[in-house]
């Protein structure tokens with residue numbers, strides 16, 4: 001079981017593993033202000049939908065502490081502005097907006113008249129989001145493990161582990177659970193250009209736990225799938241529309257097409273906080289466009305001529321018809337996703 005914490009909140013400060021430095025260095029960034037938190041999310045110090053959500057929840061607390069010289073009424077009013085600042089840091093993962101919305105609504109339930117008590121009240125909800133995420137990821141691992149057979153060779157994309165969540169992981173949580181329950185699985189991890197979350201983060205997590213893993217460049221996956229070397233594909237999600245269309249790291253859609261072509265089960269693993277019930281399908285999902293430097297530089301080294309045009313979408317949308325099942329903390333959901341995702345919708 002992993003021993004590190006991607007996120008830790010203490011004394012109104014948020015300490016994050018700096019995922020930009022892994023796997024070469026295990027360093028930490030401490031966020032003391034709202035600006036520190038929005039920077040950490042935007043620059044991907046912390047990344048991964050559930051981890052971003054928990055970080056934003058604590059960002060709401062830090063933003064409130066930062067404005068504790070206000071009157072209580074003024075601060076309550078100001079919470080929406082703190083939410084907007086955090087929501088703008090990254091647009092695609094719904095967990096971020098879901099967490100800040102939940103924090104605002106929770107704050108509105110506060111009936112007291114003490115500002116310090118109000119801040120503690122907010123912190124309690126951020127802690128609840130944190131501990132729910134850990135609990136949900138454990139449940140996702142257990143439900144997903146029912147899909148995994150002994151000796152399965154599993155392909156995964158990007159990083160969906162304890163670094164992308166509060167603990168354990170989503171797709172990588174299923175892989176951890178299968179390994180832990182003795183299924184003798186092995187993993188192919190896509191490097192995941194351009195930020196290389198697979199090479200830098202997934203490989204790091206899997207090696208820490210001695211889960212047999214092979215790193216591949218993204219474009220090698222198709223041949224492995226064609227040649228029958230992959231039994232299952234399991235990926236994470238950043239936003240799932242109510243019909244099951246799923247936004248995830250760029251390259252996921254391509255994998256799903258090849259999986260369908262060669263009849264390899266393609267699973268998405270995510271907590272219900274990643275399901276956006278307000279949108280009908282994937283067309284409504286905003287895809288984050290990121291800096292050209294992510295494509296033209298590796299570290300400090302330039303790998304493309306200055307001035308070349310770059311298109312760098314951080315995500316793509318996999319149509320629901322390419323997805324075999326969606327693994328959530330409430331169980332494995334099969335098509336028709338429109339009907340079956342609604343069935344597991346958490347109460348408001």
Ligand SMILES: CSC[C@H]1O[C@H](OP(=O)(O)O)[C@H](O)[C@@H]1O
Pocket residue numbers: 047048049050157158159160161164165169170171197235236237238248249250314
């Ligand atoms: C457990 S969800 C992880 C999800 O987030 C990643 O994106 P990013 O690294 O840009 O935050 C990727 O889409 C993963 O599937």
